[in-house]
Amino acid sequence: MDLAKGRLYGTPAVMPGRWGDHLGIVDLTLKQTGKTWHVADSQSSLRPIFDRTARKPLVDADPMPAAVIADEHQATLDHVRSQVAVADQPIQSYFSQVLDGTAVRLVAQAQLAYALKAVQGTALEKLPMLSAAAPFKSGGRQGWTQYTDIPAGPVAIKHVADLYVYPNTIKVVKLSGAQVRDWLEMSAGQFRRIDPQGPARQDVVDTSYPSFNFDMMLGQDGALRYELDLTQPARFDKDGQRVGDGRRVVNLSWRGQPLDERADFLVVTNNYRAYGGGHFPALAADKVVVDAPDETREALAHFLAAQPSLSAAVAASSWRIRPVPGIAMQFVSGNGAAAHLKDTPQVTRVKDNGDGSSLFELKP
CATH class of the missing domain: 3.90.780.10 (5'-Nucleotidase, C-terminal domain)
Known part of the structure; x- marks a missing residue:
């Protein structure tokens, strides 16, 4: 693996982000020798479409797809909300x-x-x-x-x-x-x-x-x-x-x-x-x-x-x-779990980890 160039066994490769959150890009530098073209260099990269820190998109939405599939989109929403x-x-x-x-x-x-x-x-x-x-x-x-x-x-x-x-x-x-x-x-x-x-x-x-x-x-x-x-x-x-x-x-x-x-x-x-x-x-x-x-x-x-x-x-x-007598077993879960502690007496919250998760423990 060439991590700097983004290659697997010499072949350019990239894995786009899930749900389209990162665009996968492969740039090829082509050169012609006589009548034949060949790849002289390549660079693979990922480009984010959303700034997670600022919580805002980095690109404008294309209005065309929304207009073309408006009826189908609304029908889908109506179905999944039923x-x-x-x-x-x-x-x-x-x-x-x-x-x-x-x-x-x-x-x-x-x-x-x-x-x-x-x-x-x-x-x-x-x-x-x-x-x-x-x-x-x-x-x-x-x-x-x-x-x-x-x-x-x-x-x-x-x-x-x-x-x-x-x-x-x-x-x-x-x-x-x-x-x-x-x-x-x-x-x-x-x-x-x-x-x-x-x-x-x-x-x-x-x-x-x-x-x-x-x-x-x-x-x-x-x-x-x-x-x-x-x-x-x-x-x-x-x-x-x-x-x-x-x-x-x-x-x-x-x-x-x-x-x-x-x-x-x-x-x-x-x-x-x-x-x-x-x-x-x-x-x-x-x-x-x-x-x-x-x-x-x-x-x-x-x-x-x-x-x-x-x-x-x-x-x-x-x-x-x-x-296990005398032992509190600890695990990490999302901060949203805190809202359910009142209904889960077996679990206590130890601390907020500051990254969206918290440390919890099963009571001994």
Whole structure:
């Protein structure tokens, strides 16, 4: 890589900013030798279109596109603003990496409701079913405002897209109880190991671990319950390779009894995960037993519309981090989380980091 010139293996290359916030430019210096032109030099660069410090655009908007697509643009706005449900409490993801939060749980419940209907009348109907979902919007590299934060009141189509940002489709895989446990162990790799004899305050989230790989699971009517013991080492690395005998997933139960690792389970997930995305142990195409064509967002919209009370729909929690006596586990989230502390007694705010984020901690 030539970082000064912007080349990969001698070829000019540039990656424009997300959502068009930076223009990618490749300048070529051409020279002619006889009748043949060749590239004598090149320079790749990024040019911002917005001054983040002054909070103002650096270029004028082109009025032509707005005029040409005015009707379509307004129709799109009318659609995404249309109401599908009413939330009787806020729906947010500020604490979803450390707590069993409502934003992720809603997605998991919607997947579960969809898949239960999909297997009705089939041989799969008798198998116990779980649903797995992850917190997609969790700040970090995306910026400290990138969280789901839907106030109580009308829930619109735009909020459905906020709850589930990817155009994934629903899949169901068939696994053994042991493979379900490994799935959860892989997810538990998101956390740092906590030393019970160490400092009174310790960082709990490994920020290099992608939040979209932190799957939580739930079962119908709270049938699945488990705890995460972070004093234990991770069992798998980020590539799904087993690196030790640690068991972070403890008290794993199904309907009040220890989960049978020899029994078969169905797990609802998305196409990315079902076909091996994230390197989760055992997950591959041969495990897929329901290959549904519908997007998760569509299933989520239907689920929300059918609920008389969203808070009742997600009342049953399935997991928690096991407290470590004398240790406060710390993590960083967006400043918007402070508005939800009154409804989250497990969390306290330590300080404002001055960059749009704050340091929080789980109470010992």
